[in-house]
Amino acid sequence: MENTPAALTVQHLNKFYGHHQTLFDVNFQCQPGHIIGLVGANGAGKTTIMRSILSLARHQGQISIGPDPVAFNHHAALNRVGALIESPGLYPYLTGREHLKLFVKDDAQATTSIATLINQLHMENFIDERAQKYSLGMKQKLGIAIAFLNQPQLIILDEPLNGLDPQATHDLRALILKQSAAGTTFLISSHILGELQRLADDLIVIDHGSVVKETTMAELLAQSQHRVQLTTNDDDLAVTILQAANYHVSMGDGLLVDITDQQSVEKIMQLLGDQQLLIQDIRHLDDDLEASILKIIAQPEAQHA
Template identity: 50%
Template sequence: MADAILTVNHLNKSYRHQPVLRDVSFECAQGHIVGLVGANGAGKTTIMKAVLGLIKADGDIRITGTTMQFDHHPILTVVGALIEYPSSYPYMSGWDNLRLFADGLDAQARISTVVSALNMSSYIHQKARHYSLGMKQKLGVALAFLNKPQLVILDEPMNGLDPQGTKELRDFILKEKQAGVTFLISSHILSELQKLADDLVVIDHGRIIKKTTMTALLATTDHFLVITTDHDGQAKTILTTAGYQVVAGPIVKVHLAPADQVADVLSVLTSHGIAVTDVQHADADLESTILKLLAVTSA
């Protein structure tokens, strides 16, 4: 990938002879949001720590073409990161925490921009020790964006955020992406990752089991037909008897196989005197797709 900002090749890591990462290789293209997905303990945070030079690992890691080394990594001046829990100086205000790490003559302007974008103005001058979990999370995210990074690595960035805070962060990430910033994001909130990620790296027990785009992965998901009728209970029985897979639940939701035609499904119902009042298409979401993929690989 010619425009890769981050390249990870054959990354391996063990703790006490127990393999944690196994031959991990992937790339992050410039201006892309890459989602790192897997169960707890799969190795996502370990990958991020290795990329940032926080832990030793075997393999080759390059950021903007420069090889990362555990004991020498000046290239991190172009990287912003939030790994695990955000840290701050509790007896300093949020603003002073940001000012402490801001570089350059336009530091004040950049602090103001990120504070405004994340809607932190009402509490940014309070001491950080009084912050809620969500406030601390926003402060950690603000620190990651502070010095105009080319690459931002975020580990569970939505932790502790309410719906409004989540939307503000999502909008900010998408805006930075449009400006050319590259992201590597790990999140267990897959519904949010679905709204953000261009590419996906799925990891299980330290191995990458899938590298794909969000569009390509969702194109392989299950498709359903949600039908409203005048007798839903009867409709379910009729469709099941006809050989269709009906999803359990209060609504009439039919799994639509590639060979199934919508007209045929509806015809089965109308031929039995069931009146169809509404028909909608629905696709499986990212969460169900990833769970299905993990289940297949672990079987």
């Protein structure tokens, strides 16, 4: 069986503004049907990468959508891509429905496609109002609907959760997961890392215009620091016992104890129980995505080793 080409391939991407370089030899791939998070601090280069993929910015390097190359003056493959970059560009005197009719490509399926998206994103209450009356959240929903409109193979979303309330965030998450399961690939940049943690299969971490880590969400979280927070009937004695057994222990709201494969929770309980100490409370505290990303960005040299 032939290997399926990546949905998106970025090779040796460099970007200059005059003599100022902002992207440095960026390389990554997005596999079909995967949700890929593009993460990094503000100004790291995430939007510039997305704009380069969409041929909205001149760049050096090679970009392919599936097997087809994309360049600033050669971008037919972008017909298979939907995108929301920064704020959606809307026509103030057109209604939301008129925007969708304007951008839909398949006239035969236009009515069904538009009605489905309006329902999925719960836009019924404002879709026939002019865009000039829209709130930030309404504009964002319409921009997202336009990105999804033509059943693209690849959807690129830059901060898609801006302006969305919890219900709209839930609706978008459900839509992304549904489309991903059907084979659509997503490249998503979001500063709301907790939500991205619930969505992404893969992660690309950008810092100062370079890729410092390319991994899966599962692998990154598996490498995160594992700790337990516990309280006993004699915390001072518990510290002495655990430190003598080479556990790393710090005092906070109770005791914070680092956990490794060799230094397990079961061993902690056995050590303390052997000394007749009573464990009054114990909780697992694992690093979330934000903590893991901050550690990567804090030590970028280690990621290149």
